[in-house]
Amino acid sequence: MALHIETPLLESRPLSLASGRSVWLKMDVLQPPGSFKIRGVGAACEHHAKNGKRRFVSSSGGNAGIAVAYAGRRLSIPVSVFVPETASDRAKSLIRQEGAEVFVHGASWQEANERALEAIDAESAFIHPFDDPLLWNGHASIVDEVVKAGISFDAVVLSVGGGGLLAGVAEGLTRNGLEKTPIIAVETEGAASLAASVKAGKLTELPAITSIATSLGARKVCERAFEIAQAGPVDCVTVTDRDAVDACVRFLDDHRVVVEPACGAALAVAYAHADRLTRYERILMVVCGGATAPVAQLQAWQAS
């Protein structure tokens, strides 16, 4: 049995009214570790377990690290997660709660990642947070489930960090004969590495991440995500941190579910930027979730 669950798919009255479109929510926020990441991470971990690996290593102090920790516990395989000093206490405690070991190293993800790579031996598998075909294949199950439910849509809205979700959804569309469906790829200002690459016409690295949506904070997207954006149809949208946080708070009232700003960014397209949806009638919105921003944190961001 897969490590992810089949998530609810529901038509959102509040988001449909806000946008003037029919908006369908794929509720991956309800995955046990709190985000869509377990789809790809679970598939990758199962693959490595079958191939005899006896330890999983991650360098994500966010939802990918939480998903690897969850997968390790379910498969009875020990997990080491290397995180930078900037990782939140909340994220570290969620990782430890799954029984994984947390190693804090370095000022930024780059340093934590280097240490993680040094820790890998023949018996351990490194689970990348976004740049791995095994992961994309797992994320593609989002589209399989929607198609199986018999729900049609003429655009997909999703958030982009390193682009693993984008690559996975694109793969899911293709394998269901829906490759012509436009994807609206949403980032926050200060984390818009896909938009920067598309604009420059080449894979571009941001000098720094300045958005609060840390789960979107890859300075450079993976090559596959850039290729998909170039091949199209992909529409890059950038929203502000404020849009993203406001969307989280509104979504909490509307659907009684907490998500991170990384996910609020996508929701903000329906709440605050519905002009980007005028060409479409039925929107599939990937509610990617995220476990690292509790309500008090959302409120503090909103007040600041």
Ligand SMILES: *Cc1c(COP(=O)(O)O)cnc(C)c1O
């Ligand atoms: C990882 C993550 C993203 C971005 O996914 P990528 O595959 O890195 O593009 C968006 N939202 C949440 C909640 C995430 O955990």
